Amino acid sequence: MAQLTFHGATGTVTGSRYLLEIDDKKVLVDCGMFQGPKEFRVKNWEPFPVPPAQVDDVFLTHAHIDHVGYLPRFCRDNFKGTVRCTHATHELAAITLRDSAHLQEEDALWANKEGYSKHQPAEPLYTTEDAEATARFFEPLHYGEQFLLTPEVRVKFKDAGHILGSALIDIRSDRNGRARKLVFTGDLGRPDLPLLRDPVQVYDVDYLVIESTYGDRLHEALPPDEALARVINQSIRRGGVLVIPSFAIGRTQTLLYVIRELEERRAIPVVPVYVDSPMAVEATEVFERRIADFDLTSRTLYLAGKQIMRPQKLQFCRTQAESKAINTVKERAIIVSAGGMATGGRVLHHLERLLPGGKNTVLWIGYQAEGTRGRSILEGDKWVKIHGQQVAVKAAVESIDGFSGHADYQEALAWLMAFNRPPEKTFIVHGEPAASAAMAEKIRSRFGWDVVVPKLGEQVELDL
Secondary structure, three states: OEEEEEEOOOOOOOOOOOEEEEEEEEEEEEEOOOOOOOHHHHHOOOOOOOHHOOOOOOOOOOOOHHHHHHHHHHHHHOOOOOOEEEEHHHHHHHHHHHHHHHHHHHHHHHHHOOOOOOOOOOOOOHHHHHHHHHHHEOOOOOOOOOOOOOOOOEEEEEOOOOOOOOOOEEEEEOOOOOOEEEEOOOOOOOOOOOOOOOOOOOOOOOOEEEOOEEOOOOOOOOHHHHHHHHHHHHHHHHOOEEEEEEEOOOOHHHHHHHHHHHHHHOOOHHHHHEOOHHHHHHHHHHHHOOOOOHHHHHHHHHOOOOOOOOOOEEEEEEEHHHHHHHHHHOOOOOEOOOOOOOOOOOOOHHHHHHHOOOOOEEEEOOOOOOHOOOOOOHHOOOEEEEEEEEOOOEEEEEEOOOHHOOOHHHHHHHHHHHOOOOEEEEEEEEEOOHHHHHHHHHHHHHHOOOOOOOOOOOEEEEOO
């Protein structure tokens, strides 16, 4: 028997952390940071439910902050094991964690300077030094490569199609000729996304842990490239600047790919495109080094000589001076800046400057979690707090969810439909309460499966 405990991403889309105890091993699947409302964020400061020194391995599904962002703190608190993930996730996580630490240090510095933190002094959850120290714990694996957790338990990473390097984690036990399998989807991708392969189909699954970010919604029918062309052209006609808060890993690279394609089709004019995020710049360089992990279409274009993520007037902004220089840009330009939910990063400075301008446009292209600035602006709030100050929202606000890397409920059901037999139990995680409940009911009504929406801290027995 094995035990699985849900230490995060229950009732929320952040803080993915699942502890699997099997044989004499303790394995943590994902080590994410909580984001959004304070009730979740404070959990980052609480002692981890299991002493890190007792955990043998950490398996990472991908490099987004809600799946890897707690790792430096976890490693600092006496973790002595190994972190395993795909090679692309290894490279991207190093960027994610270093950037996360830097942002926390900056936020703490700013809070102490302006005096708007309740804590004196304000401190970061972890430092840049902590983030860089995680490097020694990593031992990456290739997709499909077998890792033996114990002589009777093997682990494989399979492409999840969410971002570069994202993986389904396939854990299989073989005991006395009897095989049993547990699969974690991580964030399940979508069909036909630019750059990415479709999620790998899995079979013979006995226990499934599946996300439900879009468990109660479908993505819009309008192709995202057409929607993006409309927003860009309207922004140019309006005479202002288009700012796109974007996740530095995955969404930014997809966006650059699509803007290039729109330029080549002459669906939009060629205007300056600023990528103002050192993290996004580094991540794009990783993407360009790992073309072999892309889908067949992207690899074919690359072999034909195209720079597939390079619009004509692309400008990468690495330094603060380059970032501040964008402040002189008043019209006919696109600014892509992290972070995607406007919880931190350079995008806050651009929003502070551009939100009060009626000619400007803010475009959201990813999921906005409850309690984030992005969610507040998207839902129509006329004022938003940035750097301790109330900022008026007078810019046009647009949203395109077709760029999402998360399967909607229909796409998830389509993936589940191909299972060769029902899992004994399916656990719904990584969703707001309504989304998880809706996803559970859809799976029950469609397939008749045994589905559970676990609560935070809940432990279940698995016959593995």
